[in-house]
Amino acid sequence: MMRRKAKGTAAERELLNMLWVNGWACVRAAGSGSQPHPCPDLLAGNRLRKLAIECKAERGLAKYLADEDINQIVEFASLFGAEPWIGIRFDKIGWYFIAPHDMNKTDKGYSADIHIVKRRGLSFVELIEEKKVLHQRL
Amino acid sequence: MMRRKAKGTAAERELLNMLWVNGWACVRAAGSGSQPHPCPDLLAGNRLRKLAIECKAERGLAKYLADEDINQIVEFASLFGAEPWIGIRFDKIGWYFIAPHDMNKTDKGYSADIHIVKRRGLSFVELIEEKKVLHQRL
Numbered sequence: 294m295m296r297r298k299a300k301g302t303a304a305e306r307e308l309l310n311m312l313w314v315n316g317w318a319c320v321r322a323a324g325s326g327s328q329p330h331p332c333p334d335l336l337a338g339n340r341l342r343k344l345a346i347e348c349k350a351e352r353g354l355a356k357y358l359a360d361e362d363i364n365q366i367v368e369f370a371s372l373f374g375a376e377p378w379i380g381i382r383f384d385k386i387g388w389y390f391i392a393p394h395d396m397n398k399t400d401k402g403y404s405a406d407i408h409i410v411k412r413r414g415l416s417f418v419e420l421i422e423e424k425k426v427l428h429q430r431l
Numbered sequence: 432m433m434r435r436k437a438k439g440t441a442a443e444r445e446l447l448n449m450l451w452v453n454g455w456a457c458v459r460a461a462g463s464g465s466q467p468h469p470c471p472d473l474l475a476g477n478r479l480r481k482l483a484i485e486c487k488a489e490r491g492l493a494k495y496l497a498d499e500d501i502n503q504i505v506e507f508a509s510l511f512g513a514e515p516w517i518g519i520r521f522d523k524i525g526w527y528f529i530a531p532h533d534m535n536k537t538d539k540g541y542s543a544d545i546h547i548v549k550r551r552g553l554s555f556v557e558l559i560e561e562k563k564v565l566h567q568r569l
Contacts, residue, residue, distance in 0.1 A: 309468075313468050316510070317510070318468075318469075318507050318510035318511035319468070320458065320460040320461070320470055320471070320474055321460065321461040321462065322458040322459065322460065322461060323458070323459040323460060323461040323462075324459065324461075330447075330451050330456075330457070331456075332458055333458070336458055336474055337511075338481070338510075338511035338512050338513065339510065339511070339512060340512040341512070343476070343481065343511075343512070369456050372454070372455070372456035372476075372477065373456035373475075373476035373477070373481075374476050374477060374478040374479070374481070375476065
């Protein structure tokens with residue numbers, strides 16, 4: 294079993310490569326999570342759109358995120374001029390992308406399970422397709 | 432005396448902080464220089480502009496860059512939809528920013544000395560000022 298942090302990094306690298314292969318430029322941010330400034334895990338762009346992505350890998354059926362995780366991706370994306378996305382790689386169904394405001398609010402943060410991401414989120418192909426994400430454009 | 436790599440990283444961090452203090456969002460890219468994909472040192476943005484910056488620290492009066500350094504920042508910036516900049520922190524005169532095509536071509540790459548960056552480049556204040564960089568906009 295891969296350790297939690299290594300698994301997160303492997304997921305980030307996988308998504309970074311998927312973006313490059315599909316014609317997007319993408320960087321992994323250094324020191325995400327250990328910085329004084331808000332910071333996404335990945336920052337991707339093409340001539341039309343910029344995506345600030347917080348990446349998570351999840352073995353189970355639901356992902357829980359702290360308020361802080363959501364606040365920092367929203368704050369960064371707003372300042373940078375990018376779309377904020379939470380990218381979750383579920384072992385069972387692969388990558389899904391959900392907008393922060395489409396997650397469920399819990400007492401201590403936010404959550405999204407497999408049903409929610411399928412209903413309110415986007416697959417990778419939908420994410421990188423221009424038309425589907427007009428509601429998220431700045 | 433600081434080691435070469437530590438000095439480069441310190442310069443990147445300094446510039447990252449200068450950008451945040453002035454209202455820009457900025458990330459340092461992980462694994463810049465050791466990746467299969469082109470990658471800038473810093474990626475900064477606000478609602479109007481995105482900057483892909485290759486950072487260098489220079490004790491002397493001139494900085495030399497390999498063709499590869501210039502090609503990768505130009506390629507990344509073009510794909511991402513950002514302005515490509517070479518940021519050089521000269522010990523003697525501080526930060527200057529020069530567009531790749533404004534550097535001098537040499538046999539093995541490109542160069543810019545203090546006189547060239549002052550004449551063709553921008554100070555930090557000029558870089559982050561909207562009006563001065565219209566010629567660089569995509």
